Amino acid sequence: MIRKIVLLGTLAVFSVGCKTPQSITQEAPKADKKKSDLKEYSKVITAEAKSDEGLFTTHFVDDKLYFEIPVALFEKDMLLVSRIAGVPSGFGGGYVNAGSKVNEQVVRWVKRNGNVDMKVISFENQSDEESPIYKSVQANNFFPILFSSKIEAWNADSTSVVIEAGGLFENEVEAINGISSRLRKEYKVKKLDKSRSYIESASSYPQNIEVKHVMTYEAETPPERDQAGTISMLLNQSMILLPENKMQPRLADYRVGWFTIDKYDYNSEELKADDYEIIRRWKLIPKDMEAYKRGELVEPVDPIVYYLDPATPEKWRPYFKQGIEDWNVAFEKAGFKNAIIAKDPPSKEEDPEFSPEDVRYSVVRYVASTTRNAVGPSVTDPRTGEIIESDIIWYHNHLRSYRNRFMIEAGAQNPDARTLNTPEAEIGEMMRMVIAHEVGHALGLPHNMKASSAYPTDSLRSAEFTQKYGLTPSIMDYARVNYVAQPGDEDVRYIRMMGPYDLYAINWGYRYLPEADSAQEEKDTLDKWILEKAGDPVYEFGNGYSGADPQSQRESLGKDQIKASEYGVSNLKKVVPNLVEWTSKDGYAYDDLDEVYRELNYMWRGYLSHVITNVGGVYETRKTSDQSGAIYEPVPSEIQENAVEFLNKEAFSTPNWMLDQDLLSRIESSEAINRIQSLQTRALENLLEKDRLKRMIANQEVNAKQAYTVVEMMTDLRKGIFSELYTSEKSDAYRRNLQRSFVDVAASYVKELETRENDEVLKSDIMALMRGELNRLKNDINRRKNRGDHELTKYHWEDLVARIDKAILAEA
Known part of the structure; x- marks a missing residue:
């Protein structure tokens, strides 16, 4: 059987940006020192050393960490897993927690003259060793050196070398760094403060090494202001020996859901590097x-x-x-x-x-x-x-x-x-x-x-x-x-x-x-x-x-997402009047009521989103080329139309059931109007999102007689959101906010002509659609704005005309 060699791709770091891992190299000797030129083992690993035997033996001598690496483990594949073990409050907006993985990469320890290098290895790109292309794959996927340290001593029987390993954990190494480039920018991180960074512990087990180290960064805007301009975090580095007896991989298939690993085979008979995936799974072999x-x-x-x-x-x-x-x-x-x-x-x-x-x-x-x-x-x-x-x-x-x-x-x-x-x-x-x-x-x-x-x-x-x-x-x-x-x-x-x-x-x-x-x-x-x-x-x-x-x-x-959301909203309407009773506790404030009510708002928004996705929606059925039928099919027009009808009824009408004054008077003074506006605006922005509109336009071109068109959708939406305009009824504060949001969302597309930031939208029918809808609305308002006797509603219609004029004039 031909032995395969797997080689590194250009990407070694997945979680911390697309850069080659930063190297840390201590000063290397000019030539390979003889063992007799090195210090005696006992002079390096003194009687005061705190040692832990395992895969490597780890030694703490004073504040220095040493690895005693068996020669037998050189060139062996090890998995270096970097995790965050402790973070300050609010770090990453609260979405980065203790236990979050930062990176995962294969490393090998390699002896080079009087040094030991840690190289980063990847198995993404592969080629048969005996293939002519092997040398090219090898040359174009050179293994980067993550860390290097000189050999300090050999043990008594020359089966292990001792190196100082602290530099890997006490310097800022991007490949194992706990702060992403995005968060560095957000918190305006300046540099690592080495005086407040140190190794907390090192433990050795039969198959892995665990090192915990504190990293302290100077930052202008840390997540917690009372941290005196610093971010301190505890990182955990796990180095795990990978098995010699390799499991047979299993090819992935996108029709069955699995976490996967990407591979590229340069010996493929295809006229390209053959890309494929293998699944992640435990190795289970029958006993009998x-x-x-x-x-x-x-x-x-x-x-x-x-x-x-x-x-x-x-x-x-x-x-x-x-x-x-x-x-x-x-x-x-x-x-x-x-x-x-x-x-x-x-x-x-x-x-x-x-x-x-x-x-x-x-x-x-x-x-x-x-x-x-x-x-x-x-x-x-x-x-x-x-x-x-x-x-x-x-x-x-x-x-x-x-x-x-x-x-x-x-x-x-x-x-x-x-x-x-x-x-x-x-x-x-x-x-x-x-x-x-x-x-x-x-x-x-x-x-x-x-x-x-x-x-x-x-x-x-x-x-x-x-x-x-x-x-x-x-x-x-x-x-x-x-x-x-x-x-x-x-x-x-x-x-x-x-x-x-x-x-x-x-x-x-x-x-x-x-x-x-x-x-x-x-x-x-x-x-x-x-x-x-x-x-x-x-x-x-x-x-x-x-x-x-x-x-x-x-x-x-x-x-049926529309029916499910109808059931869900119906239940929420029954829950809200009971929340005060269900969450109250004698002698305590209304914190739980506040929390549960706000989460109920979030769930209402989720039910609306489930319905919105039907509009301009596309059903996907995963298939391969040997299976008949389409993979992508548009949602039937009647379902899309029913979805907009539901939204006009449940999303774009004033949700009086959520405005229970007995409840609201216990948790807030006057935030209800802004909160409802925010929820309705997000639903509206979701419905009028550009990719959805583009799908509807594309579907109309290929399915003209059966499609629910964007014009039909905008007409149904306009009649629902501006129903008071057509019935001459009074418009309440919640409805006026929603109507302003409609004009603002439509106008935001037209205003892109001024900024020219999105050529994709500028060159699409979306611009014509939104301009036409604004003009239609303006004409309808001008014909009907003086009907009825509610002065604030009349002022509101005039304000909308002014907003529309401003948006359309901006394109001139």
């Missing part, structure tokens, strides 16, 4: 191969084991363990039993070496933090896609998110949701499913936002259906609470759960194919499994990133 071949359930040689963090409260541990081991149902579809195991943290007596930092242990970490989130990261061998280790992170305050959401979206239907002290059975089930969702990520599965559209919307009101099938075919969808269920719908399920898509995806990614000796030999079988499910929406995948497919949206439920 013959039994596995017979179709029996077999345990894997090395199961996936998650330990609970010792900090996990006892009452929540059963739910965490259930969430982890729920995935065994899916692995059984792939032929494995007991493939994933949850364990309590071992005591010192049971396992004195146990540490969450040890790469041999995957841990569900319970973090005491006000962050309202949970994440499921993993560490992957980029050579093969093998997941090496994973630490799920549960932030304590994530309970608060689910408590609030349960009250808001289920309070109208479910008495258990009408309290801030959510019953343990319900909150525990939510935690279980959140952990299961995050474990899904750690197994290699991304979000499948298309899954929820497979179920008929009204089926979510059925106890029989929801108890059997859940809210969506995949727990990897964002479908947290059943907001479709209505009062009187008894025994329905309110919390998501694992579904048929999850079982299908795990079988596709993890079933062992013993007869296949390469990833390419697996492809026919994998394609067959996909084609067997083709046409069944339960097994379709969509990541929801395009923003164009209404069937692939976060937090959406059911196939």
Whole structure:
């Protein structure tokens, strides 16, 4: 078999900008020193050294960190994972948390004369070593040196060298830096303050090294003003030895959702470098191969084991363990039993070496933090896609998110949701499913936002259906609470759960194919499994990133987004009058009421967004060239028209149900008008977003008789938003704000003629559309503005004419 050599691409840093890693090089000797010329080991690593044996032996001598690197580990592939272990309050707007990964890259330690270099390696570009193109690939993908240090000493039997490693962690190295270029600019970071930067700890384990170091930066505008012009953060660098026995990769297919790794093969027979992807997954091999071949359930040689963090409260541990081991149902579809195991943290007596930092242990970490989130990261061998280790992170305050959401979206239907002290059975089930969702990520599965559209919307009101099938075919969808269920719908399920898509995806990614000796030999079988499910929406995948497919949206439920949002808004209208009672606690202020009410506003906005996506929407069904039918199909015109009708009724009319004065008088003085204007304006801007309008124009050209045209949409919208103009009714403050927003959004397109910042819009029909709509509105206002007897409304119409004139004159 031809041995393949994999080489570095031009990008070594993924999370911190598109630059070559910055090198740190201590002064190197002019020639290779003889061992006899170096210091004695005992003179460098003195009796006062604090040492930790493992992959490398780490030594602290005074304030200096030394690595004692075994010669046997030179040229070995190691994964350097950089994470943020501690951040100041408000860093990154609160979206960068402790545990956030900064970078992940393969490194090799290489001896060069009297120095040891750390080189960054990539496996993106590859070529056969015996191929003529190999030398060109090698020459055009030269490995950069991230760090270099001179050899200080050899150990007694010459099996290890000692280098000073502090320079890697005490200087600013962009490839492992915790502050992105965007945040450096935002906080006006000047430089690293070395006097306030230091190595906090270094620990060595059998397969990894862990170094924690504090980095302090001088900054003009740090996230917290009381920090005296500095940003200090704790970084954690993990260096992990990659396995010698490599897992066979599995080729990715975009019809089944997986996290992937990009590859380029320069030996491809294609007339280009063949680009492809492999999936990220754990290495599961059957213990009893013959039994596995017979179709029996077999345990894997090395199961996936998650330990609970010792900090996990006892009452929540059963739910965490259930969430982890729920995935065994899916692995059984792939032929494995007991493939994933949850364990309590071992005591010192049971396992004195146990540490969450040890790469041999995957841990569900319970973090005491006000962050309202949970994440499921993993560490992957980029050579093969093998997941090496994973630490799920549960932030304590994530309970608060689910408590609030349960009250808001289920309070109208479910008495258990009408309290801030959510019953343990319900909150525990939510935690279980959140952990299961995050474990899904750690197994290699991304979000499948298309899954929820497979179920008929009204089926979510059925106890029989929801108890059997859940809210969506995949727990990897964002479908947290059943907001479709209505009062009187008894025994329905309110919390998501694992579904048929999850079982299908795990079988596709993890079933062992013993007869296949390469990833390419697996492809026919994998394609067959996909084609067997083709046409069944339960097994379709969509990541929801395009923003164009209404069937692939976060937090959406059911196939009919308009009907689902009608149900959701109907429930919100029943919840609002009860929030004071449900959130109040004697002797306390109304902070919880304020918080829950504002989150309800956010959910209302989400329901509107689900409907808006239908307008100018395009259904995407992922297919390959051997499958018949179109991949992209426009949303039918009647659905788009119904969507605008819903928006005129629920988004662009004054939401009096949200303006409960008994509630508002307890949390604010006069912010309601501005808040409603902001929510309505965002919905309007979303509806009139340029890409949506362009899709509608394009669809009209190819489907003229059946398309819902942009002119029809703008006419329906204008008649809804300006209904008082055509009925001579009084326009209230909320409606006047919305009408001003309509003129401002339309005018913003026309004003681009003055700035000429967006040639794409300037050269499109959008300009003609918006100018025509403004002129039409102006003419309608001039004909009708003096009808009725409400003076402020008349002034308002005159103001709109002035705004329109100003916008149109700006183009002259």
